[in-house]
Amino acid sequence: MSEQKIDGIIEKYRGKPGALIHALTEIQHELHWLPREVMEKVAEALEVPFSLVRQIVSFYKTFSLTPKGRHEVHVCTGMTCHLRGAAKLMAKVAEITGLKPGETDTDSRFTLERGSCLGSCSIGPELIVDGKHYGRMTPDKVEDVLKRYE
Amino acid sequence: MTDIVLNIDGKEVTAAAGATVLDAARQAGIHIPTLCHFEKLEAYGGCRLCMVESESRGKTSYVVSCLYPVENGLVVRTRSAKVDKIRRLIIEELMAHAPEAPELVALAREYGADKDRFEKEPIYCILCGLCERYCAEVKQKNAIGFVGNGPEREISFVPEIAAKECNDCKECFPLCPTSYLQAAFVLVESLTFAPAAAEPVAAQG
Ligand code: SF4
Numbered sequence: 001m002s003e004q005k006i007d008g009i010i011e012k013y014r015g016k017p018g019a020l021i022h023a024l025t026e027i028q029h030e031l032h033w034l035p036r037e038v039m040e041k042v043a044e045a046l047e048v049p050f051s052l053v054r055q056i057v058s059f060y061k062t063f064s065l066t067p068k069g070r071h072e073v074h075v076c077t078g079m080t081c082h083l084r085g086a087a088k089l090m091a092k093v094a095e096i097t098g099l100k101p102g103e104t105d106t107d108s109r110f111t112l113e114r115g116s117c118l119g120s121c122s123i124g125p126e127l128i129v130d131g132k133h134y135g136r137m138t139p140d141k142v143e144d145v146l147k148r149y150e
Numbered sequence: 151m152t153d154i155v156l157n158i159d160g161k162e163v164t165a166a167a168g169a170t171v172l173d174a175a176r177q178a179g180i181h182i183p184t185l186c187h188f189e190k191l192e193a194y195g196g197c198r199l200c201m202v203e204s205e206s207r208g209k210t211s212y213v214v215s216c217l218y219p220v221e222n223g224l225v226v227r228t229r230s231a232k233v234d235k236i237r238r239l240i241i242e243e244l245m246a247h248a249p250e251a252p253e254l255v256a257l258a259r260e261y262g263a264d265k266d267r268f269e270k271e272p273i274y275c276i277l278c279g280l281c282e283r284y285c286a287e288v289k290q291k292n293a294i295g296f297v298g299n300g301p302e303r304e305i306s307f308v309p310e311i312a313a314k315e316c317n318d319c320k321e322c323f324p325l326c327p328t329s330y331l332q333a334a335f336v337l338v339e340s341l342t343f344a345p346a347a348a349e350p351v352a353a354q355g
């Protein structure tokens with residue numbers, strides 16, 4: 001099912017080298033990582049060298065060469081969030097998920113990442129799960145938020 | 151197309167429109183040092199060593215001569231205290247990566263660069279991209295490319311393509327200003343495919 005979806009994405013961009021980043025972004029979104037076979041398929045269909053696909057994927061943080069969790073949890077550690085208690089928030093999230101920044105749990109439920117100023121200083125400290133922003137997050141509220149993501 | 155007249159190191163130089171300052175200087179026999187430039191490849195502008203002082207409409211700026219197009223009335227100085235200082239810094243930074251690369255050693259002597267100025271991080275590749283671009287543009291094989299970003303950026307062969315193409319080519323080896331490229335090749339060869347030379351040895355044993 002998921003494979004069909006990936007093939008669909010690749011087909012949509014066949015013959016369009018300029019759409020490389022779009023195609024990779026959509027696939028990353030779907031699979032939460034970019035397996036090598038998929039990168040090879042993309043290279044062939046979009047008519048770009050595999051070495052370029054590899055270069056792009058390894059360059060941008062959005063893309064991942066290893067499997068990520070179903071949900072991406074970012075704790076902003078930018079200056080404002082830091083001053084507003086991001087370290088405590090991060091410690092709590094790490095405790096709940098059992099992860100250090102950059103890690104993914106064995107059930108592939110969460111990947112934890114540090115964010116550096118995610119652009120919403122006025123509502124810091126900030127937690128972002130799958131692109132959804134949770135402002136003024138505190139260590140005692142965060143468990144309830146994470147519970148919503150299975 | 152009309153020719154462009156500019157002044158390089160006090161000399162009137164004529165160049166075709168669209169030429170770069172580096173092209174014009176070389177044509178006139180004026181030397182500008184480069185590390186990432188190679189005639190057969192598109193200009194890259196990666197190493198910044200070819201930086202020169204340019205003066206246009208009373209404004210002085212520092213431009214990368216391998217990319218900067220010639221213009222009428224442009225005044226170029228290929229050496230000045232500031233140009234030398236910029237080049238010295240670039241050389242010193244690169245020498246933290248490849249302290250023994252012959253081209254860098256020669257440049258360091260010319261510009262008085264101190265190879266020990268920055269803490270060594272000997273990764274031996276100076277990321278000039280000559281190997282990658284040669285493979286892509288001239289050979290059109292794309293057997294090698296960059297991976298990673300920032301301080302993690304490095305050159306890496308694509309094993310499947312390298313196994314097929316590289317043994318009979320290796321034309322990028324002499325382009326590399328350091329010995330990193332050959333080392334990277336030997337590594338990928340020994341890790342992922344049998345080196346061609348290893349077969350007869352194995353047969354003997
Ligand atoms: S391996 Fe050599 S040629 Fe290739 S980018 Fe590094 S220094 Fe340049």
Ligand code: FES
Pocket residue numbers: 183184185186187194195196197198199200201214215216217
């Ligand atoms: S030769 Fe111009 S930037 Fe490298």
